[in-house]
Amino acid sequence: MAGRAQIPTNNSSLIAMIADEDTVTGFLLAGVGNVDLRRKTNYLIVDSKTTVKAIEDAFKEFTAKEDIAIILISQYVANMIRFLVDSYNKPVPAILEIPSKDHPYDPSHDSVLSRVKYLFSAESVASERR
Amino acid sequence: MEEQDSETQSSGSGGEEETLKLEPEGLRHDVEDQHVLQFLDSLDGYITLMDSLSLTLRQGWLELASARHSMGASRVNSALLNLKFHSASTSLQVTRNDVDSEANEANFTLCKWASSNSGHSSAGEKFREDKLQTKHDSPDLRHRSKSQFSDETSVQSGASLVADDHVQRERSKSLSVFGTLVSPKLRAAQLSFETALEMLVEIANTRSTMLSAFNRVKKGLEDIKS
Numbered sequence: 001m002a003g004r005a006q007i008p009t010n011n012s013s014l015i016a017m018i019a020d021e022d023t024v025t026g027f028l029l030a031g032v033g034n035v036d037l038r039r040k041t042n043y044l045i046v047d048s049k050t051t052v053k054a055i056e057d058a059f060k061e062f063t064a065k066e067d068i069a070i071i072l073i074s075q076y077v078a079n080m081i082r083f084l085v086d087s088y089n090k091p092v093p094a095i096l097e098i099p100s101k102d103h104p105y106d107p108s109h110d111s112v113l114s115r116v117k118y119l120f121s122a123e124s125v126a127s128e129r130r
Numbered sequence: 131m132e133e134q135d136s137e138t139q140s141s142g143s144g145g146e147e148e149t150l151k152l153e154p155e156g157l158r159h160d161v162e163d164q165h166v167l168q169f170l171d172s173l174d175g176y177i178t179l180m181d182s183l184s185l186t187l188r189q190g191w192l193e194l195a196s197a198r199h200s201m202g203a204s205r206v207n208s209a210l211l212n213l214k215f216h217s218a219s220t221s222l223q224v225t226r227n228d229v230d231s232e233a234n235e236a237n238f239t240l241c242k243w244a245s246s247n248s249g250h251s252s253a254g255e256k257f258r259e260d261k262l263q264t265k266h267d268s269p270d271l272r273h274r275s276k277s278q279f280s281d282e283t284s285v286q287s288g289a290s291l292v293a294d295d296h297v298q299r300e301r302s303k304s305l306s307v308f309g310t311l312v313s314p315k316l317r318a319a320q321l322s323f324e325t326a327l328e329m330l331v332e333i334a335n336t337r338s339t340m341l342s343a344f345n346r347v348k349k350g351l352e353d354i355k356s
Contacts, residue, residue: 011223012221012222012241013221014218015218015220015221015327021208022191023187023191025206025208026319027303029320029323030320030323031242031243032218032333033216033218034216034217035214035216037216039215045208064153070238070334072330091235091236092163092336094338099184101191105183112337112340115344
């Protein structure tokens with residue numbers, strides 16, 4: 001399309017993860033693990049001892065970093081910080097809710113689908129047409 | 131008679147004006163329909179890709195569990211993860227389509243198994259560029275002589291072999307965290323999660339398109355309301 005400018009925002013961006021051990025291990029095998037000079041990682045492994053505050057802090061930290069383009073978060077973890085996830089609306093980093101071993105993906109909880117589903121509400125469509 | 135003629139003329143000219151008024155309206159509806167279709171297509175793509183991702187991840191988890199079973203739980207766990215300074219071998223490139231402030235569509239490209247040395251063009255990325263270059267050059271290659279063609283293909287196959295070697299080395303480096311000799315199931319799990327990563331990048335792009343189309347549709351509805 002004419003006039004559409006492609007702006008490269010970053011030469012090389014990372015994928016961050018907030019998920020269970022197996023999911024993080026699997027993606028680390030695929031080479032997405034990054035440890036910076038301050039020994040900070042681009043992932044948080046969530047287990048039974050992980051507090052909601054720790055998850056919130058990790059989410060806020062990853063969304064604030066400019067070198068992170070995608071954040072993978074297990075949906076059951078996202079449900080623990082649902083308010084924070086749903087209130088986030090920037091295009092980058094993109095928040096992708098993924099299933100985990102014990103919690104299959106539920107489209108009704110997905111924050112992106114929740115945002116767009118109001119278009120399918122009969123009331124909202126009818127009120128716009130009046 | 132003249133009055134009727136003048137009435138007919140005025141209604142005719144009014145009809146033309148109405149047609150002219152309707153044409154931009156018609157165009158606007160076409161554009162809105164296009165946005166709605168784009169939104170619905172990307173929504174369908176998003177849900178389909180999430181289903182595929184679930185299947186791929188399930189396979190990866192199963193393979194990881196099998197590897198843990200054959201190698202032992204102490205050899206496949208998060209305590210072994212490398213916490214020394216190192217850059218990610220697999221990263222992303224992000225471009226934004228700055229059509230307008232509402233659209234703000236981002237496009238993600240996966241760079242698999244680039245060198246872990248940052249700041250240099252790596253064999254992993256070069257592999258992708260060579261592949262793309264091959265795709266773009268293929269129509270022109272048809273018009274060249276056979277000898278040139280065979281030279282170029284041998285150079286390209288040589289380059290791809292080098293890139294393959296590099297990718298294999300990076301994969302082995304990643305697996306070496308869990309020991310020198312690893313179960314084939316762990317290698318299989320690595321490939322499954324690589325596939326999952328490719329799907330996730332596709333999902334991210336589809337998500338971006340969907341949100342961009344959604345914003346346009348929402349704006350269209352607000353315009354109708356106002």
